[in-house]
Amino acid sequence: MAGNNNESVMEKLVSLCKRRGFLFQSSEIYGGLNSCWDYGPLGVELKNNIKSFWWRRMTLEREDVEGLDASILMHPKVWEASGHVSEFTDPLVDCKSCKQRFRADEIDGPACPACGKETLTKARRFNLMFKTHMGPVEDEASLVFLRPETAQGIYVNFANVQTAMRRKVPFGIAQIGKAFRNEITPGNFIFRTREFEQMEMQFFVKPGTDDEWFGKWKEERMQFYLDLGLAGDKLRFHEHGPKELAHYARAAFDIEYRFPFGWQELEGIHNRTDFDLVRHNEYSGKTNLSYFDEQTGERFVPYVIETSAGCDRTLLTCLVDAYDEEEERVVLRLSPRIAPVKAGVFPLVKKEGMVAAARDIYERLKKRFKVFYDHGGSIGRRYRRQDEAGTPLGITTDGQTLEDNTVTVRERDSMEQHRVKLDEVCDWVGRYLEG
Ligand code: ATP
Numbered sequence: 001m002a003g004n005n006n007e008s009v010m011e012k013l014v015s016l017c018k019r020r021g022f023l024f025q026s027s028e029i030y031g032g033l034n035s036c037w038d039y040g041p042l043g044v045e046l047k048n049n050i051k052s053f054w055w056r057r058m059t060l061e062r063e064d065v066e067g068l069d070a071s072i073l074m075h076p077k078v079w080e081a082s083g084h085v086s087e088f089t090d091p092l093v094d095c096k097s098c099k100q101r102f103r104a105d106e107i108d109g110p111a112c113p114a115c116g117k118e119t120l121t122k123a124r125r126f127n128l129m130f131k132t133h134m135g136p137v138e139d140e141a142s143l144v145f146l147r148p149e150t151a152q153g154i155y156v157n158f159a160n161v162q163t164a165m166r167r168k169v170p171f172g173i174a175q176i177g178k179a180f181r182n183e184i185t186p187g188n189f190i191f192r193t194r195e196f197e198q199m200e201m202q203f204f205v206k207p208g209t210d211d212e213w214f215g216k217w218k219e220e221r222m223q224f225y226l227d228l229g230l231a232g233d234k235l236r237f238h239e240h241g242p243k244e245l246a247h248y249a250r251a252a253f254d255i256e257y258r259f260p261f262g263w264q265e266l267e268g269i270h271n272r273t274d275f276d277l278v279r280h281n282e283y284s285g286k287t288n289l290s291y292f293d294e295q296t297g298e299r300f301v302p303y304v305i306e307t308s309a310g311c312d313r314t315l316l317t318c319l320v321d322a323y324d325e326e327e328e329r330v331v332l333r334l335s336p337r338i339a340p341v342k343a344g345v346f347p348l349v350k351k352e353g354m355v356a357a358a359r360d361i362y363e364r365l366k367k368r369f370k371v372f373y374d375h376g377g378s379i380g381r382r383y384r385r386q387d388e389a390g391t392p393l394g395i396t397t398d399g400q401t402l403e404d405n406t407v408t409v410r411e412r413d414s415m416e417q418h419r420v421k422l423d424e425v426c427d428w429v430g431r432y433l434e435g
Contacts, residue, residue: 010188069177072177084148085127088128092126093120131145150175151200152276158202158277172204179198203305206303207303217307218253225257228335236258239252246270248273250271266314268308269306271303277290336393341389345365345373348396360422382394
């Protein structure tokens with residue numbers, strides 16, 4: 001077995017992520033900032049690939065979803081209307097002895113989980129929104145919030161998008177962007193952080209058709225995770241019971257994944273009814289967040305089916321799911337679709353003809369894919385490094401290349417090797433990546 005067996009999978013993953021340049025602790029040289037992480041060179045590629053796969057699936061491949069990129073700072077009334085000012089709270093308890101803080105709903109019994117003393121305060125409601133001030137004067141009037149979800153940017157733009165794009169209900173609006181929550185207990189690496197990215201889509205439907213659309217989106221979203229390559233037996237739906245349902249929701253299912261630390265939510269699929277649009281009509285004093293159906297002559301406020309996924313959490317899930325240890329190597333079996341680097345290109349040894357042929361392949365491939373060239377060290381070591389980075393293909397030029405213009409293409413997972421003609425390598429890689 002490679003690696004140290006005493007370490008948990010999560011510990012091994014955290015160290016691999018640092019070693020290979022996926023994730024670094026934010027402001028590390030100053031001791032780090034709790035729960036904040038920086039994406040390194042491989043991390044940013046992986047994250048961009050996940051986002052573009054989501055974007056492609058949700059917008060480009062569909063005829064009924066538009067894109068949006070709303071600002072993070074919004075009018076403070078948005079958050080009154082949405083209910084976040086009054087409702088977006090967690091119950092917080094403090095330990096008077098060790099001064100640590102906990103979410104009351106996450107602890108059992110009267111004792112402090114850190115020091116064991118029964119010196120916990122009563123639970124009080126703690127609002128998770130980050131506050132800041134806009135402009136030079138820090139008074140109540142200048143108070144703004146960092147958005148705790150991207151969804152509200154979509155609601156307030158419903159009429160803008162519908163009119164500009166001449167959309168008929170049903171249609172959806174999709175958005176990827178940062179959200180901020182002052183979580184009481186962030187943790188498990190990037191699973192729960194205070195700054196994160198969401199991939200959200202609000203689908204506007206005629207009331208009465210909401211259950212049907214809810215069912216369709218549930219299936220669609222589960223398929224997304226399967227197509228990301230995640231193990232089917234580690235995915236499940238969790239239906240919210242009446243006590244779990246958010247104030248705005250009529251029905252909610254989470255898609256959950258079995259992490260090393262238990263089953264946890266990856267994405268929420270909610271039937272938010274007309275709650276948000278009605279509230280924005282009310283709080284803004286306008287009534288334009290509604291829809292006029294030209295065919296029936298009816299005006300109604302659409303119901304909303306929301307699919308709300310976390311980008312960072314999806315990335316963590318892909319890493320956890322892909323991590324594998326074999327006798328001789330650690331390998332990240334990431335789907336080629338999202339792997340940060342698609343192929344490593346290597347001359348077997350540093351000989352002129354082999355180097356030139358490898359450089360030539362690299363130059364051609366890099367116009368289409370993220371690829372990596374390396375001629376240092378033994379070929380075995382170079383393969384291992386790429387296995388650990390999740391690179392699905394290794395392309396090597398060798399003695400035979402100089403004789404018959406073919407190269408070896410090695411698959412990461414099976415370690416199977418194929419002989420491919422030099423001038424067909426680009427297309428071969430393209431076909432492979434398309435699956
Ligand atoms: P929880 O109950 O775990 O706090 P939630 O139900 O409030 O989460 P939603 O508001 O439904 O979460 O957010 C939608 C998605 O956004 C989640 O499924 C998750 O993927 C992501 N997400 C939410 N909070 C965080 C966070 N603090 N860090 C990373 N991702 C998050």
